Amino acid sequence: MFRSLIEALKAPVRRHWPRLRLRTILLATLMFVAALPGIGALFLRVYENTLVRQTEAELIAQGTALAAVASAEWPSSVGPELVREPHRTSSGIAGGPLSTIDLGTRPLPERPEPVALPGSAAPDALAAAGRLAPLVNATGDATLASILLLAPDGRILIGRNTGKSLAGLAELAAAAGGRPETVLRRRGDYHPEYAFEWLSRASGLRIHHARPVLVNGKVVAVLLLSRSPRALFRGLYEDRGKILFGIGAIFATLVVLSGLLSRGIARPIEMLSQATRDVARGGGIVPDVPRTAAIEIQALYADFATMAGAIDRRSRYLRDFAHAVSHEFKTPLAGIRGVIEILEDHHAEMNETDRRRFLANAGADADRLAQLVTRLLELARADMAEAETGASADIALALHRIADAWADRGLVVTIDLPDALPGAALPGPMLEAIVGSLVENSRQAGADRVRIAATETGSEILLAVADNGPGIPDADRARIFEPFFTSRRAAGGTGLGLPIARSLLASHGGTIALAAAERGTRFEIRVPAA
Numbered sequence: 043m044f045r046s047l048i049e050a051l052k053a054p055v056r057r058h059w060p061r062l063r064l065r066t067i068l069l070a071t072l073m074f075v076a077a078l079p080g081i082g083a084l085f086l087r088v089y090e091n092t093l094v095r096q097t098e099a100e101l102i103a104q105g106t107a108l109a110a111v112a113s114a115e116w117p118s119s120v121g122p123e124l125v126r127e128p129h130r131t132s133s134g135i136a137g138g139p140l141s142t143i144d145l146g147t148r149p150l151p152e153r154p155e156p157v158a159l160p161g162s163a164a165p166d167a168l169a170a171a172g173r174l175a176p177l178v179n180a181t182g183d184a185t186l187a188s189i190l191l192l193a194p195d196g197r198i199l200i201g202r203n204t205g206k207s208l209a210g211l212a213e214l215a216a217a218a219g220g221r222p223e224t225v226l227r228r229r230g231d232y233h234p235e236y237a238f239e240w241l242s243r244a245s246g247l248r249i250h251h252a253r254p255v256l257v258n259g260k261v262v263a264v265l266l267l268s269r270s271p272r273a274l275f276r277g278l279y280e281d282r283g284k285i286l287f288g289i290g291a292i293f294a295t296l297v298v299l300s301g302l303l304s305r306g307i308a309r310p311i312e313m314l315s316q317a318t319r320d321v322a323r324g325g326g327i328v329p330d331v332p333r334t335a336a337i338e339i340q341a342l343y344a345d346f347a348t349m350a351g352a353i354d355r356r357s358r359y360l361r362d363f364a365h366a367v368s369h370e371f372k373t374p375l376a377g378i379r380g381v382i383e384i385l386e387d388h389h390a391e392m393n394e395t396d397r398r399r400f401l402a403n404a405g406a407d408a409d410r411l412a413q414l415v416t417r418l419l420e421l422a423r424a425d426m427a428e429a430e431t432g433a434s435a436d437i438a439l440a441l442h443r444i445a446d447a448w449a450d451r452g453l454v455v456t457i458d459l460p461d462a463l464p465g466a467a468l469p470g471p472m473l474e475a476i477v478g479s480l481v482e483n484s485r486q487a488g489a490d491r492v493r494i495a496a497t498e499t500g501s502e503i504l505l506a507v508a509d510n511g512p513g514i515p516d517a518d519r520a521r522i523f524e525p526f527f528t529s530r531r532a533a534g535g536t537g538l539g540l541p542i543a544r545s546l547l548a549s550h551g552g553t554i555a556l557a558a559a560e561r562g563t564r565f566e567i568r569v570p571a572a
Contacts, residue, residue: 064308065300072296072303090271091145094244097271098143098224098251104185105222105253105265108178112191112255115173116262117166142224145243149226153250153268156198156206163193163205167263171199187269194218194261208266217252217264224251229270244271302334310335314346321350324357374407381407433550434465434572437503440474441494444481448492453485458495465572466503468550473569476543476554477507480565483539484509489562503571506557508564519556 162168171191178200182189190201196209208214216223232246248270255263310332317329328350331343381404385397392400438459445455466473477494484492489511497504514522525541544554552569 064311065304068303068308069296069300072299076292076296090242090244094143094145094226094247094249094271097249097269100185101187101224101249101251101267101269102222102253104181104187104189105251105267108174108181108189108265109253109255111177112170112174112263112265113257115170116255116257117169143226143249145226145247147226149228149247150212152228152230153208153211153248156203156208159195159197159205159207159209163197163199167193167199170263175200185269187267190266191255192264192266194264199263211252211266213250213252214264214266217254217266218261220254220256220261222251222253224249226250227268247271305332305334306336307339310339310343314339314343317346317350321353371411374410377407378404430469430550433467433469435468435470435473437463437466437473437496437505440470441477441496443474444478444494447478448481448485451485452490453481454491455481456491456493458493460497463496463498464503467570467572468547468552472546472550476546476567477505479539479543480507484511484563487511487563498571499568501571502568505567505569506564507567508559509562511562513559513561513563514556522556 163171174191178189178191181187188201190208191199192208192214193199196207196211196214198204198206198208213223213225226247227250229246229248248268250266250268253265253267254261255265313329313332317327321328328343328347331340335343381400384400385392389397438457441457441459445457448455481492484507487509489509492507492509495506495508523540523544525538540554547554547567547569550569552567554565554567557564557566
């Protein structure tokens with residue numbers, strides 16, 4: 043069921059999938075990969091998170107400086123303990139990480155309005171507030187941050203709503219306990235200012251940082267700083283130079299990479315495609331392998347050249363073979379047709395002897411056609427033969443069978459074999475048929491002695507079949523492996539024995555060649571050792 047559902051979803055995609063060039067796919071892939079960091083920075087809040095943490099760091103720095111000044115200026119303080127940033131470690135800060143907020147965390151509700159609180163603050167706190175107010179207000183005006191100085195119980199000493207209390211805030215409670223705290227809170231007065239502000243999650247948030255003021259190890263006040271983080275698109279605009287430079291550098295790199303991929307993949311494939319069409323039309327040549335092509339493409343060119351050469355050789359072979367078959371069949375067919383025409387025209391005038399003579403000639407031509415058809419079928423089977431896995435022929439047994447078969451037929455076959463000879467990697471009957479065909483050719487050529495010798499040469503076995511016959515004329519030596527070439531046509535030769543032997547050997551990795559000999563004819567057969 044799950045597979046059928048997937049196939050149902052794939053079907054419309056296949057129907058509407060556009061036809062794209064390889065260059066387009068490569069360029070689109072590179073552009074998509076290059077855009078992934080920007081997409082991640084925007085939609086995974088990476089860049090915006092950096093802006094928020096930068097704002098937090100600024101608030102921490104301001105709070106640290108103001109807390110140190112407040113500690114030094116606090117009345118009745120003897121040898122105040124200045125507030126310093128905790129010691130940083132490789133993993134952040136002792137007692138907590140360097141940044142304590144993240145846009146992935148759920149923000150707190152908007153900071154509540156301060157409430158009235160009876161009574162008044164301690165005299166030393168009021169005196170310190172009077173001295174610190176100009177500094178705190180000037181710092182807030184310069185940094186655009188809201189800065190409040192609060193007593194440990196939450197009463198506001200400096201800032202709006204002086205005298206009222208913000209007790210109950212989580213960050214205030216942490217700072218009153220001596221630990222700085224930063225939180226994210228929602229903005230109640232937030233209203234979008236531009237169209238795409240919905241992309242920014244930090245637009246409706248505000249950063250609140252509470253820092254204790256310590257005097258002789260005691261928390262005497264709390265600084266509460268708050269500020270909206272830098273807007274996402276404002277940050278992008280302020281960093282537009284760097285961003286545009288990065289986009290330009292990435293685009294230039296993509297253009298260079300696209301060019302390299304085009305020269306290494308797309309253009310060589312297009313050239314090979316054109317060469318394929320030319321070869322299919324019966325012409326054209328295989329282009330040279332481009333030096334800039336990938337290694338796999340270069341291997342594809344080499345394989346294509348091999349295939350094109352094989353197709354060309356096979357085409358020439360089929361063309362020549364068809365011509366030879368037509369020629370070979372034409373002669374006996376013409377003879378049979380002639381006999382039929384003579385018998386039709388002069389049957390009544392002929393005596394019985396002439397009629398029998400003409401019918402005998404037609405029968406001989408028919409026998410030759412039957413023999414040609416049989417040998418052609420054998421050649422076709424030899425051309426289509428496949429190597430038998432694990433085949434092994436006992437060479438000594440096969441050669442002794444041949445020698446025994448010719449012992450009573452007036453032909454002396456001698457065998458010269460080494461003591462230890464491995465088997466040949468082809469079936470025994472095939473080896474016996476190939477060597478027996480060569481021996482038969484020697485007898486028909488007039489030889490009365492044939493010598494067969496075998497030697498092991500590396501991973502091959504060399505079989506030499508030599509006779510004492512008249513030999514093959516020099517003019518015919520280059521054509522003896524051509525189909526239908528024979529010097530014994532009148533004696534019924536078809537000229538297919540040697541081509542069949544060569545095809546059978548080739549199917550098992552072997553070869554046959556005519557070798558030089560001082561007298562007679564010598565063939566050398568090479569077959570892989572089993």
